[in-house]
Amino acid sequence: MVQVSEGGDVMIRLTMNCCRGRRPARRTSTSASLPGSERRKGSARGEDDAVLETENDWLQIILDTCNADIRDKILLLIWRAWFLRDNCVHGDGKESISRSASFLTRYEEEIRNCLVATDSERGKEPVGSKNICNVRRENDAGNHWYAPPAGFAKLNTDTAYNPDSELSYAGAVARDYKGIPVVSLGQNTGTCMDVMEAEACAIREGLIGLSALFNGHIIIETDCSTLAKELSPQATNRSHCFPIIRDIRECLGHFVSWQVNWISRERNKFAHNLAMEAKDHGDFKMIGAVPSRVQEVWLYDRNLDAF
Template identity: 30%
Template sequence: MQDLPFWLLWRLWKSRNMLIFQQKEILWRGLLRYTREDAKEWKQLDSKIEEIHTRRRQSHQLPECLHWKRTMMGWVKCNTNGAYNPLLNQSSAGWVIRDANGSYKGSAQARGRVNNDALESELQAILMALQHCWSLGYRKVIIESDCQKAIDIINKKRLHFAYCNWRREIQWWAAKFEDVKFQWTRRSANKVADLLAKQIEDGVAFSFHYYVPQYLSVLLHDDHLHSS
């Protein structure tokens, strides 16, 4: 190791101080052993720091991760979002379904029941979207949300008794499918569902859009361009 002499000098200095101030003597064999251990530990730490910096550089070099991505062949991806108004104590949901080619298969908006917070609205949106996908005949579905807590609760990575019943009902519906995956995505990749949840008209309980709504066309086009 190139830096071994440095650590040897460091250990000599420490052993000198221990001898003067604590009257403790370290034999030369022990001194060499400590020197090697110090050098090895420093090299391992330096490697970990370099690995962290490398990952950060790679994450900045992958802007495509910020955009919506297509799913696998034979699957559909359903992006969901729940909106919550604490002043009116109202919640709404929006979701959009696209296939492996990135083609639009439909979107929907719905009013939810009275919820206690934004997280409950997100879980409710996921449940509504899952039920709707089942009614449309899809059996291999990826449910994607930008709410990390909601996804973690469903995937049992986070325990929260206040939302236990939501998780149970979602898992009950998920068991009816051939396969379902619940995954998190960035908010920048979930713009369509976010707009659907917030754009719902007053007095509308549920609305399914077989054709693309005009206000979604730009966002859907942008997702499609970056999804390949």
């Protein structure tokens, strides 16, 4: 039975009362600190009822009785529960509870990390900073690939994304200052909510493939400007791609230094060809080589860079 109250809070009440609204709270640190979460002796009432079984001003009452930290967690929980509700009503209904719980936990951790003040006067640096360069737009003079400086590896990534099926395929290639591939790969990265998430998966898979072979200085090139900005060291990530971006930043910690360039699609054509290769012919990973079907594009890039 659903109690319909006056005002616009009924949908939030319904969302939080469904199983997909309750479970993320139980799997995160939020439920442990909710007011009234301790069960009364002889009563079956628990933390869920404490949140939902109040008067018409239930949300305001709950928020007023919480400290600032718990209040923020409740609002984040409602926000994610509403996302799950939208996925059930308007999407495919396949969004998992564990993924949402993981998202909330890691999102909270990211926010806390952003609030930690750094003490530059004492020589302290933010965790993970290693000669980091700012994200920038690469000079578009000449619509072709440019080799990195000697001692660097340049990683180009792209995706082949189908918005109807939401299936995505990653393509990535890392090349040295002579244009010789260190590693090339193509991989089915499953379903993604949008192109940005698919592009982020491509960068993550490229970094994982490269880190097994090379840990020096790297330059990452992507044609997704939004993602490039999200990867900036100064960025506070609040996008739905947070878990993947968090993975990317962890992968970047394996390298001496890194830089992200936002480039045109024309200059990223070879990475897109690798993504299409995975889409049409299946996953692959090659060390020091590229698939024969896309060698012509690789040689075209390499020859133009020589001039």
